[in-house]
Amino acid sequence: MLKVKLDCQFDDFDLTVNQQLPGDCIIGLFGASGSGKSRFIRQLLGFDLAHQKDIQIQFEDDLWQDSGDQFLRPVKNRGIGYLPQSIDLFPHLSVEQNVLFGWKKQNSKFDLAMIKDICLQLDIQSLMQKKPQQLSGGQQQRVALARAILAGSKILVLDEPLSAIGEDHKPQVMQLLRYLQQELHIPIIYSSHNRMEHAFLTDYLVTFKEGRIIQSGDYESIATDINGNFSQMSNAINHIKAEVVEFEKACFVNRLKTERHLLWAGYRPLEQGQFVNLEVRAQDISLFLSESDHSSILNSLEVTIVDFEEVSRHQYIVKLAFENSFLIAFITKKSFISMSLVRNMQVYAKFKSVSVLPISFDL
């Protein structure tokens, strides 16, 4: 459990937080640029002292900071593995020396074999003798991530850890973070404004706006809470887990199935029997009152309206029960009224734009 009470003053906005964060899971910080995520993270490390008016941080049984008693545990004694947004590898050291900078053989949970394995997972094992300035941005970030992981004995604090990492490495890196959390049972706090990353990684979501936390709770409930800021943003997404039935060669599309529905997605053949995650933007879902049979839209799901909310003068957000989970959809106020939608009504959610995520994860 991490208890954080902050009252900090910056030139552009104040950071005011009073929050308890769970101890054994991945905590995702979400919010626009300049919403306070990085400043919050820097406070966890005991930086920017001059901006603090009042602060109290306690991690498990360790008091980190208490301005009431003027107590400050230096960052080196907090057991934090920190990845700054600016990456900041040491330019005078090789990749290997960077990775091992904070690693102390005697009291580390990692032995050399595990370190090798982590470097393999991060695909940096071949870069060990290079200097940071010879690496690409994504490579640098993966090296810095390894460095943070090895130093984090009690908690990992990662500021935008995936921002520079290319799509080809992202799934593996996210899986590594998941795996480490489950193995080490330490909290991982990371920030990102990428919704797909949160859908895969985040157990406990915290959303920031103008220096304040406006939503916090387990990811599932926040992602489908239509009264909350997170789902009301126009880029909200849904995830549907589905099993690949077959690749229809004639039409170059995969047929997939959920518990009671068939779906079509992706023009690249997927492996039969594989479970994949489909991503559907809330903006791309249309509602139909009946299953009209002739339409170019392939995907049609039988759903029940659970709840709805007016999000703007022209738009409604609708929460739909789909099999054992929920979907959210944006529709215009005009359609909402003309269709006379009400709660518990059965409708059909149709969409043609679906992306198959490169990673599988449990929803």
Added chain:
Amino acid sequence: MSDYSAIIVTLKLALTTGVILMVIGMPLAWWLARPSTSLLKNKIRPLIEAIVALPLVLPPTVLGFYLLIAFSPDNWLGAGWLNITGTTLAFSFSGLVIGSLIYSLPFVIQPLQATFAAIPQATLEVSASLGANKIEQFKRVVLPLSKTGLISAFSLGFAHTLGEFGVVLMIGGNIKDETRVVSIAIYDHVETLQFNDAHQLSLILIAFSLALLTLLYRSKHNRVGFY
């Protein structure tokens, strides 16, 4: 040969000055270079920087004049020195060192300050988060990142002291094996119309300084590999 002694005195003076300036210059330059939120520091920093830069603009005679006054046993510096060592500072090698420290100060502080200022705050923060205390941060991060700057600071301080003339003339005089440096010896040779000797010493000084500066600039351009 008296010119040989002048060369030895000059080298000894430049080396002593360079080493002492590095020792006192590093903490001062660090203090000047690193950003701070302390109001007091931000207020007095420009003044300190100006004082450090003064020897760049003042004629050496002004420095020498006031040093001579300070060295007099009537003043605390001269009197204190007399009490401790039993000798006077004026016209002594120690006096020359003090003069050179002030005279060459900006040549050491300014490159040090520039090199320290170039180390990103985030790099130090990361090293702290990775468990490094202040001393380890200095050894493992600051020193290796400042290597070029340290070399230039020392070389410039050393080279500038080699060419010192005005201050030495004011506070050191022309005592063989004690305060007679190369520049004074050359002046002496010219005054007494011994142009051959003047040529010899001048050419040695030019060659040595040129070699030193060339080495310095080469190390600046060959950064590949450590920065």
